[in-house]
Amino acid sequence: DAGVIQSPRHEVTEMGQEVTLRCKPISGHNSLFWYRQTMMRGLELLIYFNNNVPIDDSGMPEDRFSAKMPNASFSTLKIQPSEPRDSAVYFCASSPGQGQREKLFFGSGTQLSVL
Amino acid sequence: GENVEQHPSTLSVQEGDSAVIKCTYSDSASNYFPWYKQELGKRPQLIIDIRSNVGEKKDQRIAVTLNKTAKHFSLHITETQPEDSAVYFCAASGGSNYKLTFGKGTLLTVNP
Numbered sequence: 001d002a003g004v005i006q007s008p009r010h011e012v013t014e015m016g017q018e019v020t021l022r023c024k025p026i027s028g029h030n031s032l033f034w035y036r037q038t039m040m041r042g043l044e045l046l047i048y049f050n051n052n053v054p055i056d057d058s059g060m061p062e063d064r065f066s067a068k069m070p071n072a073s074f075s076t077l078k079i080q081p082s083e084p085r086d087s088a089v090y091f092c093a094s095s096p097g098q099g100q101r102e103k104l105f106f107g108s109g110t111q112l113s114v115l
Numbered sequence: 116g117e118n119v120e121q122h123p124s125t126l127s128v129q130e131g132d133s134a135v136i137k138c139t140y141s142d143s144a145s146n147y148f149p150w151y152k153q154e155l156g157k158r159p160q161l162i163i164d165i166r167s168n169v170g171e172k173k174d175q176r177i178a179v180t181l182n183k184t185a186k187h188f189s190l191h192i193t194e195t196q197p198e199d200s201a202v203y204f205c206a207a208s209g210g211s212n213y214k215l216t217f218g219k220g221t222l223l224t225v226n227p
Contacts, residue, residue: 031213043159043204043217056214091158102147102208102215106158 004107006092012113018080021110024073025094033104034067034077035091043091049075050097082114117142119207121218128195129226136221138205139187145209148181148188153202153220163190167209195225 005024013019025032034046047057049069057067064083069075079086089111093104118141128134140148149164165172165179165188172179176195181188192199205218 033215042219045214045216048214050213102149102213103161103164104149104151104159104215106160108158 004092004094004105006090006107006110008110009108010111010113012115013082014115015083016081017114018078019082019086019112019114021077021090021092021112023075023077023092023107025075025092026096026105027073028096029094029105030072030097031095032069032075033093033095034075035093035106037089037091037109046077079112082112084114087112087114117145117207117209117214117216119205119216119218121205121221123221124219125222125224127224127226130195130197132195134192134195134199134223134225136190136203136205136223137187138189138207138218139185140207140216141186142207142209143183143186145207147208148179149206149215150177150179150190151204151206151217153204155201159204162203192223195223197225197227199223200225 007022031050033048036044046059047067052069067077089109091106091109093106095104121138146167150162151159152162153159163174163179165181176193178191202220202222204220206215208215
């Protein structure tokens with residue numbers, strides 16, 4: 001298995017533009033998580049899905065952020081409009097179900113820079 | 116919600132020495148405590164975890180201890196090697212809430 005696949009690896013955009021980050025979880029994993037990592041705030045959970053259904057989005061910073069999981073093999077995190085303070089590394093992670101839901105397997109991350 | 120504090124934020128040791136990183140958590144319902152290692156520019160990777168029905172767990176040179184009464188857990192790395200240099204994160208989750216709350220991380224540097 002190729003692991004969790006994220007794209008793009010790097011994204012540079014200008015303030016006000018829409019940004020879409022993509023994630024393909026490990027096949028067979030039932031849960032998917034989006035995290036944001038910054039020096040100041042560390043690893044923050046933005047949202048998590050179980051069986052494609054959003055379970056907890058309390059970490060989504062504001063309405064500019066939205067996430068979808070249309071099927072078991074794909075999820076997106078969208079920021080519209082983007083702002084410089086959104087600059088961070090965004091990680092997607094998936095986990096198996098059946099009593100191992102907390103064991104996260106991270107993707108390589110997307111380094112987002114908003115100018 | 117859960118709050119996880121991690122200390123120290125940086126730790127420098129000589130190769131062959133031991134390293135200890137400590138975390139405390141606030142939610143007494145938490146029952147799962149993993150540790151992740153993140154090398155520079157790479158993804159976090161799970162290195163060891165412990166559940167609240169166990170007090171200690173070892174895997175070769177790494178071990179984790181848990182004190183549920185005091186709500187703290189620790190990572191111990193023995194015979195450190197330069198390749199152990201990385202940022203280490205502790206985390207906690209519990210009950211029906213599968214959210215992992217992470218500590219702020221410890222930058223471990225092992226000097227040859």
